[in-house]
Amino acid sequence: MYSGLLIILIPLIVGYLLPKNAALITMVNKVLSWMVYIILFFMGISLAFLDNLVHNLLSIVQYCLVSAACILLCNLLALRLLENRRPWQHNHRLEVLPSRLQMALESLKLCGVVVLGFVTGLSHWGPLSYASTASEYALLFLLFLVGVQLRGSGMTLKQIVLNRRGMIVAFMVFMSALVGGVIAALMLNLPLRTGLAMASGFGWYSLSGIMMSGAFGPVIGSAAFFNDLLRELMAIMFIPALISRHRSTALGLCGATSMDFTLPVLQRSGGMEIVPAAIVHGFILSLLAPVLIAFFAA
Template identity: 80%
Template sequence: MYSGLLTILLPLIVGYLLPSKNPAVIRGVNRLLGWMVYIILFFMGISLAFLDNLGSNLLAIFHYCLVSAAAILVCNLLALRLLEARRPWQHAHRTQLLPSRVHMALESLRLCGVVIAGFLLGLCHWPVLKFASQASEYALLFLLFLVGLQLRGSGMTLRQTLLNRRGTIVAIVVFVSAMAGGVIAALILGLPVKTGLAMASGFGWYSLSGILMTESFGPIIGSAAFFNDLLRELLAIMLIPALIAHHRSSALGLCGATSMDFTLPVLQRSGGSEIVPAAIVHGFVLSLLVPVLIAFFSA
């Protein structure tokens, strides 16, 4: 039962246990990780094209995506508003000139285009394309190893995580409320609760959650998880400037795991440099949880 869990966690742990503070190595890992994400998402698109009853399955993907995204985000935002009422985040920063949110949204949608490209190629149904699913499994193991290296290379320690209480508290609130949203989505969609919990465990890291979910639950649920987390990131990019002044915890929590990388520039410009430590801790905690939780719920 837990062989799949071990298969997913082993390369992640091995990568995390290999210390490397060489900036050139870390840059190389980040670059290679980006390419591996493109490759595996391309394979995911090919696998999607081989589904039976393709039209109805595509409708199911977007139905699962919209329901789960709505349930998870509503639970997240309600819990974060409650946190703000109980523990306000005092600050005196004024919003600065923001980077182009349209450009950042297009960067996110580029990965969506890779899935579509793989899907269109898969519609050719060439015999060699049937091996895409098997090839993606081996590529996934390597990608998880790189994710472990990347998390270790971020330089975050347990002491640093515990010292920044705001980032850790927001991450815990996002985690707990997302699990509640996953259960609600599963009940609405008629899915097993473990599937709903796994879909809620992506925290916006769509490039990893979609891949892991596809390997564990098949291309329909995997694609739904991918679009669910992609939608979260796009909403974060658009809503951070509107939320940051009066709902600082909500703005940070909406970013999910991406607060330590992709959405960090928007958070910094909107919320000032004081939000950066909390954003990095928040993103690190959730990024660490993503592969562990998905592996656990898919076991």
């Protein structure tokens, strides 16, 4: 499991080790925006190929919505408490604040790309079955580009690897998610270990869907998949609105994906100075996710 984490970090490090080049940085900034859409499209295709999507659909929707609501609500309350006690001081300021309508349209555009991928995947055309693999390679390339951006920003490795704010936010997300998992299990009349396992994906839908299906069956596994996928989509939608005044909440909402998929969204909205905290936050939750799911599923 942890070899996958190493694979995630390697392209980031390789990109960081490249020498600074202004022309390269300019090109990377343009390509990064397109990579977000490409990965979302592949995500939608993969969703269409998910097993047991139609069978027991109502149970899947119920488990997904209740667990997601409980977990995210507990996360948001904990992160709000953190912001009240320990405000995040930062220097980043958006030059032009987008309107709420613009942010809503941007979010709808991103969700629309997922829907387009899903509709395309329903054709079950043979080559589309490789969408999951293609999205993994696209993600690695995206991480390489983020590494190049980090190098261009002038940040040191110490700033990137050790970040106290990232650790604190990860701890708050971890603890509050487990509380939310317990509440969801009680509301859904599920064993506590099932609720705790569903809460332990932290947005890593590809991992939680596979592990939960093997341990609890396809219905719970699919619900876990959609639960974590919903978290990622909500992070994409709400990061631009939260990042200025509720920085810890914007980061915590990303869960484990702040180290990879939602990292460019965080960087684009919050500036390069949020990247070290995002990497540490995502790395800690990515380490915890497989261990906790395996523990509660044992």
